[in-house]
Amino acid sequence: MKKPLHPQYGFETLAIHAGTPPEATTGARSFPIYQTTSYVFEDADHAASLFNLQTPGFIYSRLTNPTVAALEERLATLEGGRGATCTASGHSSEVLALFALMSPGMEVIVANKLYGGSINLMGKSFQKFDWKAIFVEATDPDAFRQAVTENTRAIFVESLANPGGVVIDLEAIAKVAQEAGVPLIVDNTMATPALCRPIEWGADLVTHSTTKFLSGQGNAVGGVVIDSGTFPWLDNEKFPSLSQPAAEYNGITFAETFGNDLAYTLYSHAVSLRDLGSTMSPFHAWLTLNGVETLALRMERHCQNAQRVAEFLQGYPQVDWVSYAGLPDNSFHQLASKYLEGGAGSVFTFGIKGGYEAGVKLVESVELHSHVANIGDTRSLIIHPASTTHRQLTDEQRVAAGAGPEVIRLSVGLERVEDIINDLDQAFQQLQQ
Ligand SMILES: *Cc1c(COP(=O)(O)O)cnc(C)c1O
Numbered sequence: 229m230k231k232p233l234h235p236q237y238g239f240e241t242l243a244i245h246a247g248t249p250p251e252a253t254t255g256a257r258s259f260p261i262y263q264t265t266s267y268v269f270e271d272a273d274h275a276a277s278l279f280n281l282q283t284p285g286f287i288y289s290r291l292t293n294p295t296v297a298a299l300e301e302r303l304a305t306l307e308g309g310r311g312a313t314c315t316a317s318g319h320s321s322e323v324l325a326l327f328a329l330m331s332p333g334m335e336v337i338v339a340n341k342l343y344g345g346s347i348n349l350m351g352k353s354f355q356k357f358d359w360k361a362i363f364v365e366a367t368d369p370d371a372f373r374q375a376v377t378e379n380t381r382a383i384f385v386e387s388l389a390n391p392g393g394v395v396i397d398l399e400a401i402a403k404v405a406q407e408a409g410v411p412l413i414v415d416n417t418m419a420t421p422a423l424c425r426p427i428e429w430g431a432d433l434v435t436h437s438t439t440k441f442l443s444g445q446g447n448a449v450g451g452v453v454i455d456s457g458t459f460p461w462l463d464n465e466k467f468p469s470l471s472q473p474a475a476e477y478n479g480i481t482f483a484e485t486f487g488n489d490l491a492y493t494l495y496s497h498a499v500s501l502r503d504l505g506s507t508m509s510p511f512h513a514w515l516t517l518n519g520v521e522t523l524a525l526r527m528e529r530h531c532q533n534a535q536r537v538a539e540f541l542q543g544y545p546q547v548d549w550v551s552y553a554g555l556p557d558n559s560f561h562q563l564a565s566k567y568l569e570g571g572a573g574s575v576f577t578f579g580i581k582g583g584y585e586a587g588v589k590l591v592e593s594v595e596l597h598s599h600v601a602n603i604g605d606t607r608s609l610i611i612h613p614a615s616t617t618h619r620q621l622t623d624e625q626r627v628a629a630g631a632g633p634e635v636i637r638l639s640v641g642l643e644r645v646e647d648i649i650n651d652l653d654q655a656f657q658q659l660q661q
Contacts, residue, residue: 239306239422240524247301248517261514262294281480281498291497295510299517303442303452306421306520307434310457311493313501314450314513318417318437319349320506321451325413325435326382327500328469328492332358334381339366339396340628341389343437344618346415347629350384369400376408381466383410387426387567388418390603391613391637392630393551393576395563402430409466411459417441418575418603422527423568432459433492440604441574443519444526448512453496457489470495476503526606526642531571533648534640540649541578546586546656548579548634574640575603577613577630584633586659587612591636593655596647608641608648 237245248259267286269275277283286292300312315321326336338350340363350361360379364371372383383405385396398414405412411432416424420441426434436442438450461470461483470491473479476499482491501507531554538552553564554572564572580586590612591599597610601617611617613631626632640648 242305243302243422243523244521246305247298259295259298259514259517261510263510264293265289280478281485281494289510290505290507291501293507293510293513295517296508296513299508299513299520300452302517302520303421303436303438304454306425306523307416307454308421308425308427308456309434309454310489312452312454313493313496314438314452314508315501316451316506316508317449318343318415318435318439318451319345320504321435321437321453322346322349322384322415324451324496324500324504324506325433325453326359326384327504328495329381329411329467330357330359331381331468333360333379335360335362335377335379336382336384337362337364337372337375337380338383339385339389340364341366341392341394341630342386343390343415343417344613344621344629344631346386347625348620351625366394366396369397369404372401372404373407376404376410380408380410382413383408384413384415386415386418387424388553388573388575389630390418390575391577391617391635393553393558393560393572394630395553395560395567395572397563398424398426398429398431398567405432406430409464418573419568420523420527422524423531423570423573427454427456429567432456438516439602441527441530442523442604443512443516444523444604444606445515445519446602446605446607448515448519450508450512450516452508455492455496457492459488459492461488461491469499474499527574528570529642530574530640533642533645534574534576534638535571536645537638537640537648537652538576538578541652544656546581546659548581550576550578551630552576575637576640577635577637579632579634580636582634582659584612584614587634587636588615589659590655593658594651595654596643596651597638597655603637603639605639606642608643608651609639611637613637 304312338361413433414426414431417437434454464471470482535554542550553560597608618631
């Protein structure tokens with residue numbers, strides 16, 4: 229069931245204010261970039277209590293930094309979580325999200341409709357840690373249930389899957405995770421908390437590539453893991469890093485010392501960031517803080533523009549199909565109405581007549597659209613996944629991920645919508661010549 233995000237302020241207000249009070253010594257109103265690596269200890273006792281995690285504070289920016297901490301607080305607030313850990317990229321957020329949960333031989337059940345890079349990361353590179361990713365049909369909650377074993381340690385899905393436009397039945401999959409006694413991790417990059425807040429539907433952890441809509445202007449690579457603070461880690465044998473004395477941190481038992489609400493986020497800073505080193509830079513945190521201030525406005529316009537472009541393409545003679553959950557005849561329309569507030573996002577795919585060849589030619593014929601491997605920019609972006617982002621996958625994986633030879637992906641930007649539509653129209657006309 230849906231719970232309110234915050235009793236006091238609305239989403240737009242929190243997106244501007246959460247985590248960033250006026251700076252205490254100068255009164256600076258826009259939050260400063262603390263371009264700093266280290267912080268002076270008051271004395272040896274203060275240093276010891278910081279290292280013992282008894283006193284909150286800053287030690288070294290691989291672990292925590294004031295600007296990064298401001299972004300963490302803001303993103304945790306917007307997702308309705310208890311704490312957050314920013315990372316150097318979206319991919320490093322996926323590794324960090326699982327680091328506290330997994331050990332060699334353990335399994336994570338993963339939706340088969342994911343960002344192509346995540347399929348590579350989990351399907352291939354995780355094998356080097358002896359972490360096993362079990363891929364299941366994203367649209368079938370029962371497939372998740374059937375994949376559960378005693379070695380399952382997490383379930384990982386995207387709320388709105390990139391690039392297929394698949395809307396996941398979060399509530400049903402959260403139920404599977406709860407029955408299995410493992411956290412549900414939701415990559416909420418494409419929906420953003422402006423459209424969907426997975427924790428309200430039962431997710432335990434939320435990840436983002438902040439590179440996309442959160443920073444919003446294509447200028448800062450980053451990621452984040454947000455913890456709901458409600459998963460029962462205490463005395464939980466499945467998760468010894470949190471429930472037992474951690475050899476990796478002086479024998480502290482994180483869940484006992486910090487409680488279920490803070491154990492995961494403190495472990496992520498004190499151990500995961502300390503050892504993996506996948507830290508977000510203060511400058512990227514600052515760019516992202518600024519981007520997030522306009523998130524609600526941007527997402528509203530992104531969705532409106534995408535809806536118009538999808539409707540244009542649906543009637544177009546050279547287009548076979550359009551997969552946008554905002555269209556009433558789309559098979560995910562109902563799930564989108566349930567889980568996505570205010571629109572079906574700005575990224576979607578369509579199938580071009582003429583397959584691979586036509587797809588390559590279209591991306592070479594646009595002018596206003598940029599042919600790039602990114603989404604969530606103010607600018608309209610286009611890509612042919614089969615020849616680019618999903619190139620490293622097998623044919624079978626490509627089709628399963630919604631990236632067959634005829635598929636074009638758009639990330640509809642914030643330009644005047646007529647200009648976006650006209651650009652696609654002229655590119656299609658070039659194909660006919
Ligand atoms: C881009 C993306 C990622 C990877 O994020 P990076 O910031 O590029 O490392 C992960 N998941 C989704 C859904 C993405 O769109």
